[in-house]
Amino acid sequence: MSEDLNHLRQRLAEFADARDWQPYHTPKNLASALSVEASELLEIFQWLTPEESARVMESPESARRVEDEVADVLAYLLQFCEVLGVDPLKALTAKIERNERRFPTP
Amino acid sequence: MSEDLNHLRQRLAEFADARDWQPYHTPKNLASALSVEASELLEIFQWLTPEESARVMESPESARRVEDEVADVLAYLLQFCEVLGVDPLKALTAKIERNERRFPTP
Amino acid sequence: MSEDLNHLRQRLAEFADARDWQPYHTPKNLASALSVEASELLEIFQWLTPEESARVMESPESARRVEDEVADVLAYLLQFCEVLGVDPLKALTAKIERNERRFPTP
């Protein structure tokens, strides 16, 4: 059973507060960290063929790496949103609605 | 009122299906796209001082760019997780628990 | 006929000086810009198959984009090296020699 997004965002904020990490958590630094973690996720796939990339969860070792990097990307995305007061679900809902108008189905 | 994450993941999957985008949505391509969007978010901050980066939401134009890139990052993260069957909330919950053990508070 | 790397590094430094861009050119900002430009190069390839990616120079429009992003990546790499006093050719020569020892041919 997974927790919901807002609860995770709050746990991450408390985690950083308890360790006095706020001075490091400028929006610029968090955007850098998010980008670095997204690249670490990409690194898993960089030499794979499209077919090999679709089987990446079959190996427990690479499945674990994928889950670990997904967690890091989401963690920095939530911390970035927290410091700037952005609601990521609201931003995505608005984007999907714009895209449904921009790319109508045939 | 924002929708919940699972509902957004489902809407994104239906959106891609309706446009026959699945062949492009290999895990490798989605990891590339996620990394590219995270860099577009970083681009907003690349020449700003830490102080300027904290005020980025004060300008409606840069606030709109930030929200737009946050939406893109989250969209590709959810689509990546969808094609590989990864639960991002569960992955993050597990990571937070590991980090609470790794970095105990003083 | 192309110019040599040191001359280009010097032209880039004079270009930035003439426009008073040095305050923006911290090593951190230049590393961000380099990473953003490398992602813009990747963006050209993100939805292509491996085979399509090998034919990217056949279209004048995508060839022009590739050359433009290669130029941006090299420009920020040289500017980064300039502000930190790193010799990129010396660093690469040392790396190749280490790799020749690490990955001996069969």
Place this chain on the structure above:
Amino acid sequence: MSEDLNHLRQRLAEFADARDWQPYHTPKNLASALSVEASELLEIFQWLTPEESARVMESPESARRVEDEVADVLAYLLQFCEVLGVDPLKALTAKIERNERRFPTP
């Protein structure tokens, strides 16, 4: 004394050939690898203040990391250019000339 760029490009190509790495060296994969290495360079700076980032070469350990990542970025940039027949110095020369017209000095 460092070698020149063309010689390094040739050494990298021979290195990859001798290890049968060409099938992995599609333009798409090399663009991914370049982007991943640029992020590893950025990672060194992600939590540093602008002032700390300017002193990164004072520590032998972080100086070594910087040089190592610069070498990786340049290596993948040269290999990318090699497989697509792009001349990076010519591309940068053309870009500088365009920029001198776009951003005239006061």
